[in-house]
Amino acid sequence: MVNIIQNVLDLIGYIGEAAFSFPTSILLVAVGSLLILFSVAVFGYLTAGAVVDLLIPESLGRPPQQRG
Numbered sequence: 200m201v202n203i204i205q206n207v208l209d210l211i212g213y214i215g216e217a218a219f220s221f222p223t224s225i226l227l228v229a230v231g232s233l234l235i236l237f238s239v240a241v242f243g244y245l246t247a248g249a250v251v252d253l254l255i256p257e258s259l260g261r262p263p264q265q266r267g
Contacts, residue, residue, distance in 0.1 A: 218228040 214228060218225050
């Protein structure tokens with residue numbers, strides 16, 4: 200567990216070094232981070248919707264449909 204925490208801290212340091220090495224690198228790191236954050240948020244939203252749809256039936260609180 201300690202190794203994972205140290206690796207994450209090292210990763211943050213490496214990303215910081217890369218971001219400040221060139222003037223445009225900051226912009227590229229920011230855009231990449233936003234794209235990843237957006238993708239994770241959309242996937243999480245879709246996953247949460249699928250779980251809710253699986254657990255809660257559509258007919259909850261509705262009367263049965265009448266035929267004919």
